[in-house]
Amino acid sequence: MRVDGREIPVTGSLLQPLTRRTSDIIRVVLAALGVGVVIAGSMITRPEWLALERSISPIVGVLNPAQSNLVYLLYGIAILILPFAILIELVLGRHWKLLAGYAAAGLVAGLLLSITGTGLSAPKWHFQVPDKLDNTFLQQFLDDPRWIAMLAAVLTVSSPWLPVRARRWMWFLLLAFAPIHLVVSTVVPARAMFGLAVGWLVGAVIVLAVGTPALEVPLDAAVRVLAKRGFTVTAFTVVRPSGPGPLILSAAVAGPQRLLTVELYGKNQRSYGALRQLWRWLTFRSSETAPLHGSMHRAVEHRALMAIAIGDLGMAAHAPVAVASLDRGWMLYAHTVPCGKALAELDEKVLPGLWQSLDSLHRKQIALGDLRPDEIRIEDGVIRFGGFVGAELGATDAQVQSDVAQLLVTTAAIFGRDVAVRAAIAGLGEQSVLTASRRLTKSGMPSGIRKSVPDWKSVVSGTREEVRKQTGQDRIEAEQITRFSRKSIIQLVLLVALVYVAYPFISAVPTFFSQLRTANWWWAFAGLALSSLTYIGTAAALWACASGVVSFRNLVIMQIANTFAATTTPARVGGLALSVRFLQKGGLGAVRATAAVALQQAVQVLTHISLLVFFSIAAGTSADLSHFVPDATILYLLAGVGVGIIGTFMFVPKLRRWLNTSVRPQLQEVLGELTDLARDPKRFAIIIAGCAALTLGQALALWASVEAFGGGTTFVTVTIVTMIGGTLASAAPTPGGVGAVEAALIGGLAAFGLPIEVAVPSVLLYRVLTCWLPVFCGWQVMRWMTNKNMI
Numbered sequence: 001m002r003v004d005g006r007e008i009p010v011t012g013s014l015l016q017p018l019t020r021r022t023s024d025i026i027r028v029v030l031a032a033l034g035v036g037v038v039i040a041g042s043m044i045t046r047p048e049w050l051a052l053e054r055s056i057s058p059i060v061g062v063l064n065p066a067q068s069n070l071v072y073l074l075y076g077i078a079i080l081i082l083p084f085a086i087l088i089e090l091v092l093g094r095h096w097k098l099l100a101g102y103a104a105a106g107l108v109a110g111l112l113l114s115i116t117g118t119g120l121s122a123p124k125w126h127f128q129v130p131d132k133l134d135n136t137f138l139q140q141f142l143d144d145p146r147w148i149a150m151l152a153a154v155l156t157v158s159s160p161w162l163p164v165r166a167r168r169w170m171w172f173l174l175l176a177f178a179p180i181h182l183v184v185s186t187v188v189p190a191r192a193m194f195g196l197a198v199g200w201l202v203g204a205v206i207v208l209a210v211g212t213p214a215l216e217v218p219l220d221a222a223v224r225v226l227a228k229r230g231f232t233v234t235a236f237t238v239v240r241p242s243g244p245g246p247l248i249l250s251a252a253v254a255g256p257q258r259l260l261t262v263e264l265y266g267k268n269q270r271s272y273g274a275l276r277q278l279w280r281w282l283t284f285r286s287s288e289t290a291p292l293h294g295s296m297h298r299a300v301e302h303r304a305l306m307a308i309a310i311g312d313l314g315m316a317a318h319a320p321v322a323v324a325s326l327d328r329g330w331m332l333y334a335h336t337v338p339c340g341k342a343l344a345e346l347d348e349k350v351l352p353g354l355w356q357s358l359d360s361l362h363r364k365q366i367a368l369g370d371l372r373p374d375e376i377r378i379e380d381g382v383i384r385f386g387g388f389v390g391a392e393l394g395a396t397d398a399q400v401q402s403d404v405a406q407l408l409v410t411t412a413a414i415f416g417r418d419v420a421v422r423a424a425i426a427g428l429g430e431q432s433v434l435t436a437s438r439r440l441t442k443s444g445m446p447s448g449i450r451k452s453v454p455d456w457k458s459v460v461s462g463t464r465e466e467v468r469k470q471t472g473q474d475r476i477e478a479e480q481i482t483r484f485s486r487k488s489i490i491q492l493v494l495l496v497a498l499v500y501v502a503y504p505f506i507s508a509v510p511t512f513f514s515q516l517r518t519a520n521w522w523w524a525f526a527g528l529a530l531s532s533l534t535y536i537g538t539a540a541a542l543w544a545c546a547s548g549v550v551s552f553r554n555l556v557i558m559q560i561a562n563t564f565a566a567t568t569t570p571a572r573v574g575g576l577a578l579s580v581r582f583l584q585k586g587g588l589g590a591v592r593a594t595a596a597v598a599l600q601q602a603v604q605v606l607t608h609i610s611l612l613v614f615f616s617i618a619a620g621t622s623a624d625l626s627h628f629v630p631d632a633t634i635l636y637l638l639a640g641v642g643v644g645i646i647g648t649f650m651f652v653p654k655l656r657r658w659l660n661t662s663v664r665p666q667l668q669e670v671l672g673e674l675t676d677l678a679r680d681p682k683r684f685a686i687i688i689a690g691c692a693a694l695t696l697g698q699a700l701a702l703w704a705s706v707e708a709f710g711g712g713t714t715f716v717t718v719t720i721v722t723m724i725g726g727t728l729a730s731a732a733p734t735p736g737g738v739g740a741v742e743a744a745l746i747g748g749l750a751a752f753g754l755p756i757e758v759a760v761p762s763v764l765l766y767r768v769l770t771c772w773l774p775v776f777c778g779w780q781v782m783r784w785m786t787n788k789n790m791i
Contacts, residue, residue: 001236003220012238014217014247022244022271024208031201038197075180078173082151086158086170095161101210105153109202113146113195145195148177152196156203160212217247217264218327225324225332226251231260244272246333257336260321265331270296283482284443287398290369290390297325300333306391307335310366315357317377317386338386340379348415348423350378355427357383358407367395371406372452373414390446401479404428404436406449408463413453417466425470434471438479440464519708524765527704530697531770535559537693541603542579544686545596550586554790558582561785564778567771576601578782581791600687607691612723618716698722698770702745705766709758713749721748742767 001008083106090098151174159167177192223233235252239261246263253260265273273296280289293299304320311319317338324332343350354376361368368375369390377384392399404424411420424433440460442450450456468476539555558578566575576597583593649655699719706713722745742763749759785791 001219003223008219008223008233008235010219010236010238012236012249013241014219014238015241021208021211022268022275024204024212024268026271026275027204028201028208031197031204035194035197035201038194042194071180075173075176079147079151079177082170082173083154086154086162089162089166090158093161098158098161098210101157101206102154105157105199105203105206106150108206109149109153109195109199110146112198112202113149145191145198147195148174148192149195149199149202152199153203153206156200157206157210160207212267216328217242217266218330221326221330222262222264222332222334225322225326226253226260226262226334229322229334231255231257231321231334236262242266242269244276245269250337251334259337260334261318261337263333263335264326265296265300265333267329270329273299283484285481285483287396288402288481290392290399296331300331303388303391304333304335306366306388306393309393310361310385310388310391313361313364313366315361315383315385316388317375317379317384338377338384340377340382340384343373343376343378343410344414346378348419350383351411351415351419351423352427353378353381354383354407354411355424357385358403359428361385362395362400362403365394367392367399367403369399369402370446370448371403371410372448373410374452376410389448401436401439402444402446404432405439405444406446408433408436408440408467409445409449409453409456409459412463412466413456413459417459417462421463421466421470430471433467434473434476437464437467437476439481440467440476441478441481443481444479519761519765521708523704523708524769527701527708527766528769528773530700530704531774533697533700534694534770537690537697538562538600539690540693541687541690542583542596542600544683544690545600545603546583546586546588546593547683549588550583554586555582557781558785558791560774561778561782561791563771563774564776564782567775567778578791582785585790600691603687604691604694607688608695608723611692611695612720615716615719615723695719695723701770702762702766705769706749706754706758706762708765709762712758713752713754717752718749721745721752724748 001010087099087102090102155170155174159171162170174196177196219236226233231251231253232255233251233253237250237252238247239250240248242264246265246269249262249264251260251262252258273293277289277292281292293302301323304323307316307318307320310316317340318335321334321336322332323334326332343354358368367390368385368388369392370387371385372387375385375387377386408420408424411423414420421433438444440463442457442460445456445460453459464476468474535556539552539559543550543552543555562575562578565578579597579600580590580593583596584590588596649659696719699715699722702722703715703718706718724744745763745766746756746759749762750756754762782791
């Protein structure tokens with residue numbers, strides 16, 4: 001590179017790769033979304049748009065026919081000569097290489113819109129101007145999407161290289177296409193809007209591939225800026241190519257400094273920074289984010305000012321040299337090379353001074369926000385900090401705590417967790433370290449820390465555990481940093497699922513309410529009371545399976561919340577997970593809690609089968625159970641699927657390893673619990689009685705619902721229908737078995753001779769009593785238990 005008669009060598013590549021051109025990528029994404037919106041609008045809402053345009057045209061179209069023709073004529077002439085005007089601008093600007101991109105954009109856009117079901121359709125343009133220029137000649141271009149697409153494509157490709165004023169006028173002319181049609185009281189052709197969107201997309205893709213002037217790094221301007229500051233650059237070396245962060249170069253200069261670090265921020269870094277700020281603002285709480293910077297210039301300027309402020313305290317590893325705006329939207333930030341040795345090169349004796357220096361900055365209300373190992377250095381026993389990308393003056397408590405958490409992770413990764421935590425407690429006090437340790441989570445660690453610390457996940461979790469041990473705490477609750485926690489997202493998903501699965505029931509509500517007028521409400525209240533046996537029985541069985549460790553009262557309350565979790569997830573897996581979580585909060589280990597729930601489910605299955613056999617025998621020959629016996633083909637198919645699953649688990653190493661490491665210990669735990677149950681008759685009886693209460697409570701609730709609408713069947717029959725129909729419906733993939741349960745129960749009651757006009761409202765009332773009322777109560781109970789830290 002030659003600057004002002006001097007040859008300055010540049011070592012390394014300055015070109016930014018395609019995957020790092022944030023602005024160009026955003027342009028392509030927006031163009032693709034534009035094409036999708038036009039297609040969706042044309043296919044779905046085109047009639048509504050046409051009606052809207054026809055209603056607006058009389059209002060906007062204030063011109064008489066002669067004036068409308070004149071406006072259309074003038075605009076048509078402008079659109080016709082626009083591509084030639086763009087070409088002339090490129091030639092006058094001597095952008096010879098861009099002519100290939102100009103031609104490629106127009107050709108690709110035209111070809112894409114010429115593709116039809118029978119092949120390529122050539123445009124039918126005739127350029128011979130008639131003796132009297134009229135709208136007919138110009139309409140062949142204005143209404144042809146290929147011409148509009150070619151215009152949009154070539155203008156998108158050429159825009160970065162055109163003068164600002166000319167570029168704005170050209171885009172104004174092209175985008176005035178729709179308003180002009182409304183003014184002259186005509187409908188905007190949908191194909192022309194599609195051509196405009198396709199042309200923009202083609203041009204955006206070519207710009208991404210070819211690049212823009214903003215990719216050209218103005219190193220010559222940087223050399224002149226540094227020369228004005230008294231630093232004569234003799235050579236540049238690329239330290240880190242530009243990407244999400246700046247282009248970092250090492251500049252050799254004449255003088256006592258010898259070397260400077262030059263950071264250059266371009267258009268793509270500005271776009272990435274804006275997106276990152278927006279994302280943090282959307283996802284993190286307001287107390288966790290610093291005020292947004294209005295521009296890249298302000299962000300770089302703020303960083304330099306923070307370096308000056310920390311340098312005045314004698315703790316900055318480098319000093320700013322220059323901050324300046326360069327050509328083509330680039331920003332320069334030059335500073336001295338960081339002094340001293342890196343933290344990783346020293347021993348643990350520096351830790352007391354390190355924590356004391358950080359505390360001194362915090363007392364001055366300065367937070368660093370970037371405490372990576374490379375940004376902490378020591379010179380002659382003095383701690384010095386670098387970076388300052390996230391540094392803030394007037395720091396909040398959240399930013400101070402974030403600094404402490406980051407330094408805990410950094411020092412633990414270098415010196416070990418025990419030494420790092422002990423030094424932090426000695427320097428800041430136990431309470432300060434304990435408060436900051438709540439931020440030792442993924443969301444609490446900046447991306448710089450996660451990238452610079454090897455195996456950061458284990459370091460973060462290990463450091464938090466070490467703080468817990470040294471402070472004597474039972475548990476360290478994670479700090480809520482993001483706007484939306486994992487619990488709130490799960491609850492939102494569950495609520496949406498509940499609304500989705502409840503929609504079929506809601507649609508049948510009017511008919512159901514009309515049938516309720518004939519119901520016997522005493523039987524309905526009896527069914528509601530009898531359904532409470534299911535909660536008490538399940539709680540008793542789970543209490544006995546957990547050896548009475550947890551509170552029986554809280555277990556009964558948890559069963560109400562369990563109804564919501566089980567109904568909003570397929571196969572009731574949410575209820576099982578909630579039970580395990582509750583037992584863990586109650587003091588059981590993860591394996592022990594899982595085994596207790598598995599034991600309760602195993603005994604429930606055995607009890608269910610035993611009651612089914614008993615009531616089937618009690619029903620006698622009068623009960624025809626063939627309605628519930630699957631066809632032999634289905635049985636063979638199920639057997640074949642079962643054998644295939646067993647074979648897959650036996651011959652796939654990963655699945656076999658999962659069985660040995662995860663399933664086998666829990667299975668052994670359950671078998672051991674079953675053995676212990678045989679030796680403890682009292683506990684065994686409680687579990688059996690609780691499981692039986694669940695099944696019989698459901699049957700009693702359905703029987704009471706049938707009696708509420710006049711009855712017509714026996715309790716034994718209803719019990720068989722409840723058990724068989726519920727078992728078949730439990731295999732349904734819908735959350736809570738919604739739809740499948742209703743169909744199975746109605747079909748079962750009808751198969752035993754109950755009239756359909758009684759079976760349908762009876763089953764719906766049963767589902768209201770045992771499912772929907774508990775679900776809406778369970779949502780509130782689940783939130784209450786979450787706030788009480790019970791789940």
